[in-house]
Amino acid sequence: MSDEKRQVSRRQFLNYTLTGVGGFMAAGLLISPVRMAIDPVLKHDEGGDFANAGIAIDDITADPQRIDWTIDQVDGWYESEVTRSAWVYRNDDDEIVAFSPICKHLGCVVSWEGNDDYPDQYYCPCHDGRYYKNGVNVPGTPPLQPLDVYEQEERDGMLFLGKIQPHEEA
Amino acid sequence: MKWTSVDLQKYDQAKEYIDTVIVPLAPFQIGILEASAKNADQYDILTLFSRELEKELMGRIMLAPTYTYIAAAEKSEEVKRLNGWTNHFKKQPFKQVLYISFDPSWRKIASDLEGEFIWLPTASLKDADPAAVKGIIRDQTMQTVELIKSFW
Ligand code: FES
Numbered sequence: 288m289s290d291e292k293r294q295v296s297r298r299q300f301l302n303y304t305l306t307g308v309g310g311f312m313a314a315g316l317l318i319s320p321v322r323m324a325i326d327p328v329l330k331h332d333e334g335g336d337f338a339n340a341g342i343a344i345d346d347i348t349a350d351p352q353r354i355d356w357t358i359d360q361v362d363g364w365y366e367s368e369v370t371r372s373a374w375v376y377r378n379d380d381d382e383i384v385a386f387s388p389i390c391k392h393l394g395c396v397v398s399w400e401g402n403d404d405y406p407d408q409y410y411c412p413c414h415d416g417r418y419y420k421n422g423v424n425v426p427g428t429p430p431l432q433p434l435d436v437y438e439q440e441e442r443d444g445m446l447f448l449g450k451i452q453p454h455e456e457a
Numbered sequence: 458m459k460w461t462s463v464d465l466q467k468y469d470q471a472k473e474y475i476d477t478v479i480v481p482l483a484p485f486q487i488g489i490l491e492a493s494a495k496n497a498d499q500y501d502i503l504t505l506f507s508r509e510l511e512k513e514l515m516g517r518i519m520l521a522p523t524y525t526y527i528a529a530a531e532k533s534e535e536v537k538r539l540n541g542w543t544n545h546f547k548k549q550p551f552k553q554v555l556y557i558s559f560d561p562s563w564r565k566i567a568s569d570l571e572g573e574f575i576w577l578p579t580a581s582l583k584d585a586d587p588a589a590v591k592g593i594i595r596d597q598t599m600q601t602v603e604l605i606k607s608f609w
Contacts, residue, residue, distance in 0.1 A: 390516060392474075392516055393467070393471055393474055393475070393515065393516025393517070394515045394516045395513065395514050395515060395516040395517060396512065396513045396514075411516075412514070412602070412606055413474070413514060413516040413517035414474055414516065414517065429474075
């Protein structure tokens with residue numbers, strides 16, 4: 288047990304070190320426009336783990352829309368910019384739902400109506416995984432769980448998204 | 458999946474689903490400034506772009522380390538080595554081996570490659586602003602995703 292633990296933390300340390308060094312070198316090497324592209328373009332407010340997803344609450348409709356935003360990720364002492372994405376829509380109960388686009392099978396990115404044969408579903412191009420509009424996986428396709436959802440909050444009319452959590456009603 | 462110990466573990470559990478290898482091909486040289494700098498910039502863009510591609514399709518592709526070669530090298534020699542890589546991958550077994558590159562000189566010789574070659578037209582990012590660069594890379598990623606899907 289304790290052996291196992293020690294191993295994990297040693298591996299983690301190695302990981303941090305490698306990420307730190309690798310990330311640093313990559314950052315130095317990138318040409319300026321590319322570097323600027325992965326630097327913060329839009330500064331968002333600090334405030335817990337929530338980040339401004341860049342969409343006004345009023346602009347969210349019953350049709351799922353894909354949104355992308357960036358967050359600062361701190362991993363040990365190494366800080367980087369990460370792009371996050373979500374599909375947001377307003378459900379039948381007029382609640383806003385933001386799904387993570389990461390397929391629960393092996394992690395490809397799903398798209399709303401990504402396949403003409405399956406309108407009104409999320410589609411994963413990798414192994415034809417599908418999900419209903421409410422995020423629940425279509426039985427008989429490879430994913431075994433519904434799409435994860437983001438924690439969310441409204442601030443000044445804007446949608447703020449936080450941690451990714453497993454879908455509840457499954 | 459990327460060529461990291463974490464992802465290799467995942468690959469090992471799901472080999473039947475991850476049937477495609479992507480190998481970025483990048484020329485390099487350290488010599489005449491202008492040409493060398495251009496290769497270096499493209500190397501960065503190719504790296505960025507392959508990572509994006511991997512993110513979109515990680516459940517079905519394995520991103521191999523970038524294959525680098527001296528820009529002026531004889532391509533027929535490189536083809537032999539690349540075919541060696543392809544044979545190595547196919548033993549896994551991977552069904553598809555896809556090469557991606559900005560280097561147009563592969564196009565003439567692509568039919569000698571045992572994998573499929575995808576040529577990416579060079580995106581000129583030098584004068585674009587950061588938001589535009591993001592957009593360009595995203596567009597090119599999505600176009601390439603479509604192309605890769607056509608091989609499946
Ligand atoms: S990764 Fe989505 S179906 Fe396999």
